[in-house]
Amino acid sequence: MLAMTYRGPQRVRIENKPMPEILHPQDAIVRVTRSCICGSDLHLYNGNVPDTRVGETFGHEFIGVVEEIGTDVHNLKVGDQVIVPFNIACGKCTFCKQELYGNCHEANPQATAVGGIFGYSHIAGGYNGGQAEYVRVPYADVGPMVIPSGMHPDDAVLLTDVVPTGYQAAEMGGIQKGDTVVVFGAGPVGIMAAKSAWLFGAGRVIVFDQEEYRLDFVRKFAQCEAYNFRSIEDPVVFMKKTTDSLGADVCIDAVGAEAAGSKLQTITGRKTLLQAGSATALQWAVNSVKKGGVVSIVGVYGPTLNLVPLGNIVNKGLTIRANQASVKRLLPKMIEHVQNGVFSPRELITHHIPLEEISDAYRIFSDKLDNCIKPVLIPPSARV
């Protein structure tokens, strides 16, 4: 089968790899019909995440058709078309029981801080991902959900990560009616966070980014205010001035490790990897939020030390909430919103690219070429 393989920083290619096999009674093999490149894949692509091994296949956002099931899979049958959440979760451990599916304790031997994730390096379990024709799906009775009839596959594939992650970012903000919500980052997750903030009753939604085309997109898609931080001397001062000097009620970091906007963070976090990525967006979020406000983090950071303004967090009495999205918990609600027309996730998709052109797809997405918001990969077996 064809699969994307990582060869080193900013080097990926398509290769023939062995077909995945059932290795556990609760496994399924899924034939991929759509997969995406996620902003967080770029941290792997750029070589910023430790224990990313040459030969790995990335891709944690995918949908497909069940081709084979293990002896202990009862909720799926061969031929089902399924949405596969990006988290791998057993459904039995103490964390899954709390619906913290992103924190499962039985899916990732290599680390305890993060759960199992498809195609997200060995730090997230060493699983091959869905940027391939076929993929092994562990705990197939727990995560995957049959795609409702009539749902467009482009909508379905974005429910595996982008939509629930953006939604959970807003949910973790504990938004109360009338709140001012600021989202740092107008990538797909930031766009969905801004859109979701309204569903919790936000009174004002503001987005910061540095790409004009993304700012235009988020203004239209999420009906919010959007500003280019490059044209503002200090985003924090700007936020204070526009909120009666108090700050926003909720700030969302939807950027993570590769944030632009601070030379010190860029050198220490992105270039020399002396900390777990550039925490510029997090700095701005902590400093822009009102005292007693909430900072919600869904941007991905690496595991090593970060230059985080802990003093400010303590002195301001902030509540920080952060997590990988619990996709399974949110899926029913996300499907309901898509079916009722509250969300139209597929409007985020700007590029459909054949899987065989994976190297170009990564370059386009990574360098924000051709006004790319979200690329979807189509394997050859799904094009016939």
Next chain:
Amino acid sequence: MENTSKDYSHIKGWGIDADPKNDPTYPMRKRGNETHAGYTWERPPLQPENMEVLHSNERPNVTAVFGTSMPPKGLSGMIRRYAFQYGEGSFGHWLPLLVADRVNVVEGIVEDLKSGHVPNIFAERGMKAQWKYDRKGLLQGIAVAAAVTTAAVLLLNRRSED
């Protein structure tokens, strides 16, 4: 700048998920007393461990399932094994892993060459797309790389002549 959008009727779905009970501890509030007792859940069947799987020293065992994409091997594998002696909060864990990743890249090139495959760096880096959509950026990058390489070669030559 005033907040002028008091009428939210233009926002489809405004406030439909508003929940005053969405307190910061959700969903932790679902935690029961049994969570204090450690590994009390019924573990799923264990995936046969027929390959080397490194596991965090902060847990006693390998998880019930695990990925099998790239078992540790070669020099990078030795460095990874060393790294896993240290806890996840330690530089002793992460820095060797970053070094191992870079060593692994060289191993990958050697593997390619040994199997008769010369890696097409131009294609792997997606330069076809960059040529199409960002020709100026690509040419600038090549020029900078060429200048740095030339400077390095000249410097090394001068030192060897000394």
